[in-house]
Amino acid sequence: MEDNLINEAVMSLAKSGVTPSLVNGKICFATTQKPGGPWVYIRYSRHNCTILRTFIHQLISKRLPAKERFIPSECQGCYKVVIRPESYNDFLSLLPIMRKLDFASKLGIEKRESVDALYGAYFYCDGLDHGKLRLDQVNLALTGTKMTAFLKRGCTEYEAEFGPSDTWEIKPGQMEIEKEVFARVTIDNFKMPQTKTDKKNIMASWEKFANALGPDYRGAHNYITYGGNKKCQKQTA
Numbered sequence: 001m002e003d004n005l006i007n008e009a010v011m012s013l014a015k016s017g018v019t020p021s022l023v024n025g026k027i028c029f030a031t032t033q034k035p036g037g038p039w040v041y042i043r044y045s046r047h048n049c050t051i052l053r054t055f056i057h058q059l060i061s062k063r064l065p066a067k068e069r070f071i072p073s074e075c076q077g078c079y080k081v082v083i084r085p086e087s088y089n090d091f092l093s094l095l096p097i098m099r100k101l102d103f104a105s106k107l108g109i110e111k112r113e114s115v116d117a118l119y120g121a122y123f124y125c126d127g128l129d130h131g132k133l134r135l136d137q138v139n140l141a142l143t144g145t146k147m148t149a150f151l152k153r154g155c156t157e158y159e160a161e162f163g164p165s166d167t168w169e170i171k172p173g174q175m176e177i178e179k180e181v182f183a184r185v186t187i188d189n190f191k192m193p194q195t196k197t198d199k200k201n202i203m204a205s206w207e208k209f210a211n212a213l214g215p216d217y218r219g220a221h222n223y224i225t226y227g228g229n230k231k232c233q234k235q236t237a
Contacts, residue, residue, distance in 0.1 A: 001173075002180035009059035010185070028186045038206070039108035040199050042098050045124035047078060048189040053155065056181055070171040071158050073178060079131030081123040081138050083149045088215040090147055091119040091206075097141050103134065108202070109209045115156055116219035118209075123149075 010020065010027055020027045031050055052072045061069045085091040091107075098105055098121060105123040123138055125131035131151045138149040153165040162168060194202075 002177050005060045005063070005177060006181060006184055008063065009055060012059055023186070026186050027184055028188070030188050031190070037108070038111060038202060038209075039106040040095065040202055041106045041194060042102060043104040044191055045104045046126075047074065047124065048187060050189065051181070051185065051187040053157075055185065055187060056178060060177060060181070068171060068173070069161075070174040071154065071162055071168055073170060073175065075154050075158065076168050076170070077127055078154055079125040079128055080152050080154075081125060081131060081134045081149050082152050083121040083138070083142070083147055084117050084219065085119045085121070085147055086216055086218050088119070088206075088210040090145065091210075093145065094121050094147075101137070101141055103137075109206050112156070118213060118217040118219075125151075 013020070013029070018029065020029045022028070029050075052075055056072045057070075057075075061071075064070075083094060085094060094107055098107055101123075103123050105121065107121045108119075110117045110120050123134050125134050135149055135151045142148060154168070158168070159165065
C-alpha cells in the first residue's frame, strides 16, 4: 500500500510539472530556491516542511479515508514560540530584537485565512523542552515592550483539520508510510539566503499591507500547547 501511495504522490507532482530525477535509486526533487512571500527570515528552520507538509500530508495523508489521515510525526514534535504584535510599529520593532537573538525564526504579515492576525513572529523549536527554553529566552528579550510570546505546537493548518493539539496521535500504519517515503524520496531543503534587496522588497509589501488594512488589529488567538497528556501552556488573547 505504501508503494502505491508514494507512486500516486509522485505522479501528481509530475502532472503539475514537477519532475524528479533518480539519484542513487531515490526519487529526488529539487527545491533550491529563495523563500519569497511575506517573510523575512533570521535563520531557516532545519525542518523540511516541503516533504513533511506538502508531500506526506497533502499528497499522501489527505488521500486516505478520513479516519486514517494523519499529521506527520516530525510535525507533531515541532513547537513554535509565537509573537502576535497588534500594531504595525510593534511589529517592526521585533526585527532588531530577532536579529540580536539570532535564532531560527521568521517575521512577516499574515495572509493565511486560518490565522486571525495581521502580523506574526515565529521561532522554530525541536520538541517541547526546547520550546519551553526558547519561550523564556524570547520573553526575556521582550522585556520593556507590550508584547509577550506563547508556545504553540505544530501548524495552525493542522489544528483546523485535526482539532486541538492534545488530540493529535500517531495513527496505525503511519510510521510505515513515513519510513517508506524517506527510503524512496528525497526533497532538497536547501534555500538560497535572502538578499538585502529581497528583504527590502518584502518589507515594502508589509507597509502596503498595513496601509490597506490599518496599523492595529487585535485578533482572537486561542491556542493550547500540550506535552504528552499534560497541558503546558494556554494563551488566550
